[in-house]
Structure formats: structure tokens, C-alpha cells
Amino acid sequence: MDKIIGYLRYQSIRKSFFIIVFIMAIIVIMLSVGTVGICTRIHDNILLSKAFVINPVEINPSNDGTFKVSGSIVEENESDTYTDREMMICRITEVMIIICPLLFSFLGIWCAGSIFYHIKLKKPLLLLNQGISHISLNDLEFSFDYQESDELGCLCSAFEKMREQLLENNVQMWNMxxxxxxxxxxxxxxxxxxxxxxxxxxxxxxxxxxxxxxxxxxxxxxxxxxxxxxxxxxxxxxxxxxxxxxEDINLEYADVELIDLYNEIKSSLEIIEQELGKQIKVINNLPNISVYLSSTAVFRILENIVRNACRYCENLVLVEISLIDQNLIITTTDDGKGFTEQDLKKALNPFYKDKGQRDHYGIGLTICKVLSQKHGGDIFLSNVQNSGAKVTVKIKVK
Known part of the structure; x- marks a missing residue:
């Protein structure tokens, strides 16, 4: 029985419904045929036992050498010899022959619906109802434990994705x-x-x-x-x-050849190098392919992180550009003192400035964070051992 229930749980709602109805229909037919057969046999036995009588037969020889049979062995019994009990049993069996198939049909429908509800509908509907109650109370810290692959399983999965998206949106809203x-x-x-x-x-x-x-x-x-x-x-x-x-900017995307993008980046960094008097070295790991991205966002991010690195470096800023798993990775490393613990926690916050810097407003890394996230990526801060600060920007491309 458990195997049958387990099998039905992983079938579609439509298929499970037809299987349950088919099984119950067979059971109803078997019960109806059996009950009608038993009632008919009881009814006929009572009637046939009193409907005819057996009379003696006379056999007389005739003149031509044959025998003549007179009388009938079996003839109708015209006398009313049924008892009250026999009449009651006959009436009951007649009623049962009519009522039992209808009763079994209604019971079969009820049993099929009840079994179908408990196997396929009860748990997912309960989970969905509980989920709606949680959401109505602004409680998104719950999850759906329903792994079946039927239609309601897909609905629960979609509901779970909606819950996760709502939770993510709430977190983003509170962060904003x-x-x-x-x-x-x-x-x-x-x-x-x-x-x-x-x-x-x-x-x-x-x-x-x-x-x-x-x-x-x-x-x-x-x-x-x-x-x-x-x-x-x-x-x-x-x-x-x-x-x-x-926060309201709309990025403009276009197909860009990575070799052309690198040449433009190199030219821009040469201008910054001359302007700030720092050495900027570029490592190109880009393949010669075309990708779909916002070049405006890329250049603005690159300019901000490079200028920020030049502000804190001693002399050298290393810029490495790669394409990994459909992500454009831009990494800057400087030979300065690196980030402090407080910098690692707060440097991406708007208008953050350390105590030694008063000539800027602390929005460069914030701009990089917003643009990279709008481009489907993010920005990460760390320190390089025996070196300075490291800023890694990931930008999603197609």
C-alpha cells in the first residue's frame, strides 16, 4: 500500500486522479456484481422453492405395446405457501439489487475523492495556506518542504521562489x-x-x-x-x-569586442597615469570575442577603482582584466598599506573616509558598487599579503 501511495505522489495530478478513479470503479463494479448476484440467488431460491410442486406420474401400457404417461411431474404451485419471513427477505433482496449499486457508486466517489485529497492535495494546500499566513504577517523566514514534481509541486516551488525574491527585496530595501x-x-x-x-x-x-x-x-x-x-x-x-x-540610472548595453575594450581601457589608464604620476601596469587575459555589456559602466567603475588605488599606493598599481564564466573580472592591486579592518567593513558605504584623507568625498567605491550590482555583479575588498589593497569587481556579461 505504501508503494502505491508513494507511486501516486510522484505522478501528475491528472494521472493520479484517473488511476484512483479507475481502481475505485473496479472495486465498485466488483462489489455491485457480487452483491446483486448474492441477492438474486437468495431471492430466486425462495421463489423457486415454492413456485412448483412435484406430482406422482402414472405409467400405463397401451395396446400397441407402448407405455402411456399420465399426469405432470412438475406443475405450478397455485397455493400461497410463502411465510412472512420469506416475503420480507424477498423484498429486502429486491431493494438491495437496486440500492446497492447506487450506494457503492456514491461510496466509491467519496472514497476516491478522499484518497485523492489526502495523497495529492492536503499537504501542498496546507503549506500554501501557511505560507500565505506568514506573508500576510510580513514573516518571510520560512520555507516549503514539498519535493514532489507534480503540478502542485511546481506551484509550491514557484511560491518558494516568490518568497525568496520578496525576502531579497526586503533585505535590499532595508539596506537602502x-x-x-x-x-x-x-x-x-x-x-x-x-x-x-x-x-x-x-x-x-x-x-x-x-x-x-x-x-x-x-x-x-x-x-x-x-x-x-x-x-x-x-x-x-x-x-x-x-x-x-x-540608483535610478539605466545602463545602455551593446555588443563590444573585448580587444577593442582593452585598447580603450589601456588608453584611459595611460591618461590617468600621466595625470597622477603613478605607474599603472595592465595585465590582459581577455579572449578575442564579443560580449554584451555596458561599456560606460565598465569605464566608470575602472576609473574610480584605479584612481582610488593611486590615491593610496606608493608607486605601482596593477590592473588585471579577465573573463571567467560569463563574468568580466577587473582586479586592482596597489603597493600601499592596504585596507584596515574598518576599511574592509565600511569602505563601500557612501561618503566613507579614513582619518588620513580629507581631499575626497568617499563616493568612488560606492559608485563602483552600485554600477556593478546593476550590471549583475558585485565588488569585493581584500588585502594582498606583503602588498597593499586589492579591489575585485565582477560584471555579468552575455
Whole structure:
């Protein structure tokens, strides 16, 4: 029995339904035929036992040498000799001959439906109902344990994928909220200094200009300081705007020859090398094929991670470009001090800056993170033993 149930569990709903109905139909037919046969035999035995009587027969010789038979051995019994018990049994059997097939049919339908429900429907429907209840309570920390490959198994698998996607979306949403909170906190902190400078100098001018005790040179110096603080505010506001715009950017994809991409990358890095006065070495491991990607995103990512490496290196930045499993891998390694433990945890956060750097706004690696994730990849930070920092960017290509 367990083997039959196990077999039915792995069949499609349609096939399982027909198998169960077919088996129950055979059982109903067998029970109906057996019951009708037994009732008919009982009914006929009672009727036939009283329907005829056996009379004696007379055999007389005739003149021509033959024998003449007179009378009948069997003849109808015209007398009413049935007992009440026999009549009741006859009526019951007549009713059973009509009722039993109908009763067995209804019982067969009920049994087939009940068996089909318990084998094929009960568990997946219960799991789906529980899943809907969890989702309605914003609880996505559950999973479906239903491994059958029938239609409801496919439905449960699709429901599980939907749950995983909802959970992933919720995690991303909370990460975005946390990033926004960090951005707001960073903006509030970094804007405080230029605002304080502008406010302090404006109050100083307000007090001393009225008294007429300030020289023209001092006034000019203060105006220059205030302008520098205002420029810093403007640059910072532009940086915040750039980070927010990245979340809504749409990448433009196109077929790109990797050999052409490498030549353009090499030319761009030569310009950065001359601009920053650092040595940039490129290792090309790209095959000579065409891939589908956003070259704009690739160049922007590459420029940010290379400039970031040049900012912290002693003299050399090594850039390696490869194509592995439909992923464009860009790795930069510098000969600097490497990432600190805090850098490894927070360097990808917007506006993160270590204590020794004040000449940038800490959005370069954030830009790389957003663009690589929009391109189906990600960015990873690590340190190289006996060397400096290592940044690996993975970009999905087709």
C-alpha cells in the first residue's frame, strides 16, 4: 500500500486522479456484481422453492405395446405457501439489487475523492495556506518542504521562489534605508564644518564692519575663506546628488569586442597615469570575442577603482582584466598599506573616509558598487599579503 501511495505522489495530478478513479470503479463494479448476484440467488431460491410442486406420474401400457404417461411431474404451485419471513427477505433482496449499486457508486466517489485529497492535495494546500499566513504577517523566514514534481509541486516551488525574491527585496530595501540613514548622518556631519566657517566669518564681518576697524586685506581674506567653504558645500551637494542619481540610472548595453575594450581601457589608464604620476601596469587575459555589456559602466567603475588605488599606493598599481564564466573580472592591486579592518567593513558605504584623507568625498567605491550590482555583479575588498589593497569587481556579461 505504501508503494502505491508513494507511486501516486510522484505522478501528475491528472494521472493520479484517473488511476484512483479507475481502481475505485473496479472495486465498485466488483462489489455491485457480487452483491446483486448474492441477492438474486437468495431471492430466486425462495421463489423457486415454492413456485412448483412435484406430482406422482402414472405409467400405463397401451395396446400397441407402448407405455402411456399420465399426469405432470412438475406443475405450478397455485397455493400461497410463502411465510412472512420469506416475503420480507424477498423484498429486502429486491431493494438491495437496486440500492446497492447506487450506494457503492456514491461510496466509491467519496472514497476516491478522499484518497485523492489526502495523497495529492492536503499537504501542498496546507503549506500554501501557511505560507500565505506568514506573508500576510510580513514573516518571510520560512520555507516549503514539498519535493514532489507534480503540478502542485511546481506551484509550491514557484511560491518558494516568490518568497525568496520578496525576502531579497526586503533585505535590499532595508539596506537602502540604512544607506540613506548613513548618508544623511554623513551629510549632516560633513556640512557642519563649512557652515560653521561661513557662519563664523559672517558674524565676524557683521561685528567689525559696523565699527569700521577692519582693513581691506582682512576683508578680502575672509571673503576668500567664505568662498572656499561655499565651494566645498556645492561640491558636497553635487556628490550627494550623484549618489542618489546612480540608483535610478539605466545602463545602455551593446555588443563590444573585448580587444577593442582593452585598447580603450589601456588608453584611459595611460591618461590617468600621466595625470597622477603613478605607474599603472595592465595585465590582459581577455579572449578575442564579443560580449554584451555596458561599456560606460565598465569605464566608470575602472576609473574610480584605479584612481582610488593611486590615491593610496606608493608607486605601482596593477590592473588585471579577465573573463571567467560569463563574468568580466577587473582586479586592482596597489603597493600601499592596504585596507584596515574598518576599511574592509565600511569602505563601500557612501561618503566613507579614513582619518588620513580629507581631499575626497568617499563616493568612488560606492559608485563602483552600485554600477556593478546593476550590471549583475558585485565588488569585493581584500588585502594582498606583503602588498597593499586589492579591489575585485565582477560584471555579468552575455
Amino acid at each position: 534605508i540604512e544607506e540613506r540613514r548613513q548618508i544623511n548622518a554623513s551629510v549632516a556631519h560633513d556640512l557642519r564644518t563649512p557652515i560653521t566657517i561661513i557662519k563664523g566669518y559672517s558674524e565676524y564681518l557683521e561685528r567689525n564692519l559696523v565699527k569700521g576697524v577692519m582693513a581691506q586685506d582682512n576683508i578680502l581674506d575672509i571673503v576668500i575663506y567664505m568662498k572656499q567653504a561655499a565651494n566645498r558645500l556645492e561640491d558636497y551637494a553635487n556628490s550627494v546628488h550623484d549618489v542618489q542619481m546612480l
